[in-house]
Amino acid sequence: MVHNLRSAIDNISLTSAPVINNDCSNAINLTVNPNTICSSSTIGSTIGATQSQSGCAGSADDDVWYSFVATSTIHTVTVTPNTLYDAVVEIFSGSCGSLTSLVCQDATLAYSPEEATASGLTIGNTYYVRTYSYYSSSSDRGSFTICVTTPADPCSSITSISGCGTTTSTTIASGSGIYSTSACFNSTPGLEKIFSYTPTMSGTFAIEQISSYTTINYQYKSSATGCSGTGWTCIQDLNGNQTSYTFYMSAGTTYYIMVDPENSIGGSFTFQINCLTAPCTAGEGVGTSALGCPSVTSGGLGLSGANPDPIPCDAPSTCTTLEANYLKLGQTTNYTVESIAYAPPYQFECLANPVSVNIDDVWSEEIYLPFSFCFFGNTYNSCLIGSNGTLTFDTSNASGYAGWQFSNNLPSTVGALFNNTIYGVYHDIDPSKGGTVGWELIYLDSGCRALVASWHDIPMFSNTCILFFTPV
Secondary structure, three states: HHHHHHHHOOOOOOOOOOOOOOOOOHHHOOOOOOOOOOOOOOEOOOOOOOOOOOOOOOOOOOOEEEEEEEOOEEEEEEEEEOOHEEEEEEEEHHHHHEEEEEEOOOOOEEEEOEEEOOOOOOOOOOOEEEEEEEEOHHHHHEEEEEEOOOOOHHHHEEEOOOOOOOOEEEEOOOOOOOEOOOOOOOOOOOOOOOEEEEEOOOOEEEEEOOOOOEEEEEEEEEHHHHOOOOEEEEEEEEOOEEEEEOEEEEEOOEEEEEEEEEOOOOEEEEHHHEEEEOOOOOOEEEEOOOOOOOOOOEOOOOOOOOOOOOOOOOOOOOOEEEEEEEEOOOOOOOOOOOOOOOOOOOOOOOOOEOOOOOOOOOOOOOEEEEEEEEEEEEEEEEEEEEEEOOOEEOOHOOOEEEEOOOOOOOOOOOOOOOOOOOOOOOOOOOHHHHEEEEEEEEEEOOOOOEEEEEEEEEOOOOOOOOOOEOOO
16 A cells, blocks of 8 residues: 555656736736835736746746726836846736837846836726746746835925025925936936926026935926926935035026935935026127228218219219228138237126026027128028037037037037137036026127127036136
8 A cells, every 4th residue: 555655656746836817818907006005915926927928128938917907197016026036027008919018127136126117197097017037047936926006296296486595394205206217317216206496587506405314316397398207407416415516597487396315215305496696687788899880981072971963964074983981891711819808898697598508518599690790701690509619600500419529620620620610718618517608689889780699607517616708
């Protein structure tokens, strides 16, 4: 009897139980939690699963499927490994057989939780989730828990900041936010908070962080672009008592300022917006010039522009002498470099039309001139202003990238050197860190029209403590 029992045991083979949710059509439905806490979660395993489609990251030879019905426009799926090694999470819209990947997340390693957040969801629609081990070894398969949470949408509750120097104290709850990476290129897993601010004057500003529980990433953008996860510009990431780089804002424009912490533990911090630019005094649009205006005075000889007497047709002589006096102008075919007295023909600290606002290395939009300008044998009626101290009559790069690096001597167009360009003081400055670049069309007291361009208090790229200014 014993011998027969041992023989029976020797012939037993072990096989894995079939995986119910091995493909999309058999996805297990998940309960959606109404907040960021995984009160309801599901235990799962990839052991015995086979690949249903190619992986968005790593090998998906053990992918398993889940689904959920959206109750918000934003949801986060969290997979917490038990024995599963290096989880990957992917969220899909659509239906089985016709899926569209919304997000693929593989930001953590080993047995750390993996989170994927999808925004722009339609409430009531069904979405699909698959998870698997990044690696193909059978030893990397294993068990995990999975849950769906509902993070707070920072755009749903925006706090207004009344003015410069107003201290704002904020507490961020623990939990995961929507935007896992900031415009400052840092990992920001914490909950976001958005503020709005409308400056009463144009100029440079800075964020002064008085205290914080962690590193906070400050970003901003015009509210006209809408509240979403795109279009943000980094101000700076600050930890503790620090003050940011300067940045530019225009009077009357409402801006969103988003704070995004670099961890999800939650805590309190305090900050304020500092106005660094005193209200500038706009000019009246009239400048001064010691030069005359291009003109021609013509008339009878010695008559200072008056017409000569009429000549009767039967007069013995039908000839008269005319004269013309004109302003002799220098030609824009060469140049000299010399020191001149500092006497700007017009104020250049508060010009009417700012460009390169908080952006470095760009050309402005095309600026149309109400007069023709002769430059090195060509006549132009429009131009562009570059971030780094240049004004060009080549308008083909309007709103495009303006380079900064070159190694050739003029004349040359190699590297960041350009044809038909006035090089004010051309070097690598950074309007994204502060100062103003602008232009204005004015009248001179001579009666001529003129274009004034200015780069005012722009930090050097390599050393933001050194400020540069020049008018053209």
